[in-house]
Amino acid sequence: MTESVSPVPPTPATPEPEERRSRTQGLGPWILLGPPGLWLLLLLVLPVLVIFELSLVPGIRPGDLVNPSGLDNYVEILKPIYLRVILRTVGFAGASTAICLLLGFPVAYWIALMSPRRWRNALVVAFVLPLWTSSLLRSYAWITILRPTGVLNSFLATFGIPQLDLLNQNAAVLIGMSYSFLPYMVLILYSSLEKLDRRLLEAASDLGATPVQAFWQVTVPQSIQGIAAGSLLVFISSLGDFINPELLGGASSMTASRLIYNQFLGATQNWGFGSSLSMVIILAVSAAIALLIRYGDATPKT
Amino acid sequence: MSQTAVSTQRPSKTDTAYDVELRKVFKVYNGETAVRGVDLQIRSGEFFSILGPSGCGKTTTLRLVAGFETPSAGEVLVRGQSMLTVPPYQRPVNTVFQSYALFGHMTIWDNVAFSLKLKGKTKAELQDRVREALELVKMTSFAHRYPAQLSGGQQQRVALARALVNRPAVLLLDEPLGALDLKLRKEMQVELTSLQQELGMTFVMVTHDQEEALSMSDRIAVMNEGRVEQIGSPSEIYERPRTPFVADFIGETNLFRGRLTQHDRDGLTVVTDAGLQLAVKSQEPWAGGGGGGGDVVVSVRPEKVHVSLYKPEVAANCFEGDLRNIMYLGTHVHYVVELRSGDRVTVMQVNTGGERPKLHVPVYVHWSPVDCLALAA
Numbered sequence: 256m257t258e259s260v261s262p263v264p265p266t267p268a269t270p271e272p273e274e275r276r277s278r279t280q281g282l283g284p285w286i287l288l289g290p291p292g293l294w295l296l297l298l299l300v301l302p303v304l305v306i307f308e309l310s311l312v313p314g315i316r317p318g319d320l321v322n323p324s325g326l327d328n329y330v331e332i333l334k335p336i337y338l339r340v341i342l343r344t345v346g347f348a349g350a351s352t353a354i355c356l357l358l359g360f361p362v363a364y365w366i367a368l369m370s371p372r373r374w375r376n377a378l379v380v381a382f383v384l385p386l387w388t389s390s391l392l393r394s395y396a397w398i399t400i401l402r403p404t405g406v407l408n409s410f411l412a413t414f415g416i417p418q419l420d421l422l423n424q425n426a427a428v429l430i431g432m433s434y435s436f437l438p439y440m441v442l443i444l445y446s447s448l449e450k451l452d453r454r455l456l457e458a459a460s461d462l463g464a465t466p467v468q469a470f471w472q473v474t475v476p477q478s479i480q481g482i483a484a485g486s487l488l489v490f491i492s493s494l495g496d497f498i499n500p501e502l503l504g505g506a507s508s509m510t511a512s513r514l515i516y517n518q519f520l521g522a523t524q525n526w527g528f529g530s531s532l533s534m535v536i537i538l539a540v541s542a543a544i545a546l547l548i549r550y551g552d553a554t555p556k557t
Numbered sequence: 558m559s560q561t562a563v564s565t566q567r568p569s570k571t572d573t574a575y576d577v578e579l580r581k582v583f584k585v586y587n588g589e590t591a592v593r594g595v596d597l598q599i600r601s602g603e604f605f606s607i608l609g610p611s612g613c614g615k616t617t618t619l620r621l622v623a624g625f626e627t628p629s630a631g632e633v634l635v636r637g638q639s640m641l642t643v644p645p646y647q648r649p650v651n652t653v654f655q656s657y658a659l660f661g662h663m664t665i666w667d668n669v670a671f672s673l674k675l676k677g678k679t680k681a682e683l684q685d686r687v688r689e690a691l692e693l694v695k696m697t698s699f700a701h702r703y704p705a706q707l708s709g710g711q712q713q714r715v716a717l718a719r720a721l722v723n724r725p726a727v728l729l730l731d732e733p734l735g736a737l738d739l740k741l742r743k744e745m746q747v748e749l750t751s752l753q754q755e756l757g758m759t760f761v762m763v764t765h766d767q768e769e770a771l772s773m774s775d776r777i778a779v780m781n782e783g784r785v786e787q788i789g790s791p792s793e794i795y796e797r798p799r800t801p802f803v804a805d806f807i808g809e810t811n812l813f814r815g816r817l818t819q820h821d822r823d824g825l826t827v828v829t830d831a832g833l834q835l836a837v838k839s840q841e842p843w844a845g846g847g848g849g850g851g852d853v854v855v856s857v858r859p860e861k862v863h864v865s866l867y868k869p870e871v872a873a874n875c876f877e878g879d880l881r882n883i884m885y886l887g888t889h890v891h892y893v894v895e896l897r898s899g900d901r902v903t904v905m906q907v908n909t910g911g912e913r914p915k916l917h918v919p920v921y922v923h924w925s926p927v928d929c930l931a932l933a934a
Contacts, residue, residue: 452656452658454654454656454658455658455660457623457625457645457652457654457658458652458654458658458659458660459660459671460624460625460644460645460646461623461624461625461645461646461650461651461652461720462646462651462671462672462675462719462720462723463646463647463672463675463676463723464646464671464672464675465646468675472671473660476660476662476663477660477661477662479662
């Protein structure tokens with residue numbers, strides 16, 4: 256058979272790349288790592304170290320000398336009033352993650368698997384479009400919608416439905432947060448679902464799975480990495496969100512980020528305590544990411 | 558056209574002699590007709606192949622039986638039951654997919670157990686049947702691996718076990734061996750046929766590989782451009798093709814286009830477009846028009862043609878030409894001879910070890926009138 260005999264002789268192995276590699280082996284990786292490494296050092300590692308140092312100083316105010324003296328600031332966080340703030344922060348983050356997942360999954364599923372192929376990119380862009388405006392602007396927009404005389408209430412009034420007082424409540428914070436981070440969730444879920452092999456769904460159906468069974472036993476496990484990545488991104492973003500709790504929330508919507516803000520720029524002016532709170536948030540987020548890296552890719556995929 | 562003797566005795570709706578029946582099935586996608594009026598009757602327990610070039614509608618036909626597509630017109634029946642309103646997950650058929658479509662997030666065991674778990678089988682029965690299915694395809698020792706850790710051939714076996722574990726009425730196989738290398742494909746061909754005989758299950762296989770279809774099937778449907786060209790046993794398809802397409806697609810053949818000039822008791826005489834006069838003596842009566850003037854295609858298989866250096870003592874179908882190509886294939890030798898008329902004839906001769914003609918020498922090709930077949934063009 257002519258096709259089994261390759262007309263082109265195998266290219267002789269050139270010694271050149273081999274040589275070059277050995278000559279630069281010691282230095283090459285470091286040159287490549289240099290710029291991002293420097294970036295990480297200056298903009299991430301050093302600031303965290305500064306925050307950590309500040310967190311060891313009790314009751315420091317602007318202008319005070321930095322004089323690390325212990326973990327008093329961390330003990331302070333264990334007071335019930337502050338624990339409640341942290342719990343509320345985690346609660347907001349968890350709830351907005353759940354809302355984003357519940358709203359985002361059907362949308363991403365529809366775009367990735369059900370919409371006409373030529374519309375897909377346009378639909379994704381349309382969904383991500385709100386990210387092009389300032390997040391501050393989007394929160395102000397929610398104020399005009401949710402305030403007692405706002406768009407929502409005048410809309411409800413035309414149907415004779417009683418007014419809703421959502422602004423400056425936890426509900427408003429959740430609405431704002433979910434709205435802010437939904438596009439990220441949709442984007443990540445879309446890219447995960449788009450890679451889903453539809454033949455697997457056909458196989459599931461062929462083997463007797465109803466569409467609902469196929470969804471839970473094939474679609475969800477196959478896109479679990481996207482679900483985990485999207486949820487984690489929304490959770491972390493919500494955990495550190497300041498604008499939505501500050502603008503849409505009330506006195507009862509105190510979160511860790513607002514508390515930290517108060518320690519640095521607000522009335523309290525306690526940089527040490529603010530730094531220790533920041534360290535706790537940084538540690539919590541790092542732990543979450545570490546978990547995702549460790550367990551996010553446990554099962555081999557085809 | 559009616560394809561076989563079987564199609565003349567049309568079964569009633571409740572007749573279960575046929576495991577799969579398609580009646581005048583059409584499938585139109587976005588204005589393009591993939592399947593044009595396909596009639597098939599697949600008997601219980603037979604190994605049935607749907608053979609054709611890519612884009613002939615064979616996979617669509619299989620997907621219509623599986624339920625992944627709904628016919629635009631016509632009816633699909635499995636064991637006498639209309640499938641028109643039955644979703645894939647309720648049909649008594651299972652599919653072995655071309656890409657295997659194994660669930661990557663499940664072990665081999667869980668892949669095979671998938672359909673049984675959905676049916677709510679007891680744990681003991683589930684264990685027995687999964688083990689039995691894995692034993693059938695010799696994959697028991699891989700039960701706790703994941704699909705990505707297996708080779709293509711092993712994944713193929715798992716896909717087979719997963720489809721068989723449910724004991725379907727009909728097993729559908731979509732190019733099941735297409736992704737395997739030649740040696741493995743030959744092995745699996747033997748294994749699949751012996752498995753089918755062992756289980757007595759109806760297998761419907763889609764393939765583009767005519768050799769695979771010929772060697773494995775009880776009956777073959779040859780499809781082209783959405784239509785069934787012919788249905789028959791492998792030998793019927795090969796030796797008595799009904800259309801020029803089937804003659805050309807199944808095995809190698811030499812086709813001569815021409816006009817019928819004479820038709821009598823001794824056979825047909827065809828004069829080709831290039832001016833050759835061919836004598837044809839079919840075993841079967843000529844189905845085409847009587848007198849002269851009809852367009853015909855004459856098919857001669859390469860193995861029926863003889864090459865010789867000296868003019869043979871035969872009158873009919875003997876032509877002089879130049880030897881243009883010799884391919885030595887071990888058991889056989891393949892020649893290409895260019896006739897004086899410009900036609901090229903391929904010849905396949907058993908390597909008997911005698912004197913072989915050299916390239917570019919004048920040779921004679923000849924074949925018997927009974928070894929060629931006239932088909933209405």
